[in-house]
Amino acid sequence: MRTFFFSTLKESCGADCRWRNCPQRYLAALRKNDGLRNIVTLGEAHSCLSRIADESPKHGDVVILYVKDVDDLDKMVSARESFEGLKKILVVADLAGADDKKYHLLEPRYITQAGRNIAELEAVIDRMVGSVN
Numbered sequence: 001m002r003t004f005f006f007s008t009l010k011e012s013c014g015a016d017c018r019w020r021n022c023p024q025r026y027l028a029a030l031r032k033n034d035g036l037r038n039i040v041t042l043g044e045a046h047s048c049l050s051r052i053a054d055e056s057p058k059h060g061d062v063v064i065l066y067v068k069d070v071d072d073l074d075k076m077v078s079a080r081e082s083f084e085g086l087k088k089i090l091v092v093a094d095l096a097g098a099d100d101k102k103y104h105l106l107e108p109r110y111i112t113q114a115g116r117n118i119a120e121l122e123a124v125i126d127r128m129v130g131s132v133n
Helices: 023-030 070-078 100-105 118-130
Strands: 003-006 040-042 062-067 087-092 110-113
Touching: 003 023, 023 062, 023 118, 062 070, 062 118, 070 100, 087 118, 110 118
Parallel strands: 003 040, 003 062, 062 087, 087 110
Antiparallel strands: none
16 A cells, blocks of 8 residues: 655745645655655646656555645545545645535545644554555
C-alpha cells in the first residue's frame, strides 16, 4: 500500500509563502519524517506538484488531500470521483469560511489542520496502511 499527496495548486510558491498554507512546503515537511519519505505526488496536468513516479493509486492506497482554502475545497469536492476507493486524509490550511459538511463530501477517514503536529498524521497513516479495509 502506498501513500500519495494531492493539491490543486497551479502555481509555485511565492516569496510570501508559509509552510502552513503552502502544499509544496507542507509536503517537504511531511517527507522529513521517516514513515513519510516515500509519498508520491499526484498532480493535475497544470499543477505545480508534478508526479515523482509514473504510478497511479490503486484501490486501498492512502491519499492526502491538501486543501488550501474554500475555493480549493470546492475544486476537490467537484473532482471527488477521482479519489474513489482510496483512503482519504484531508489536510486543511485555512478554515475561514469553510463548511464542515463540504469536508465530509470527500469522505475522508481523517481531517486535520496544516498547523497541527505532523507526527499525529504519520501515526494515522501508519494505522491506515496497516489496516486491510
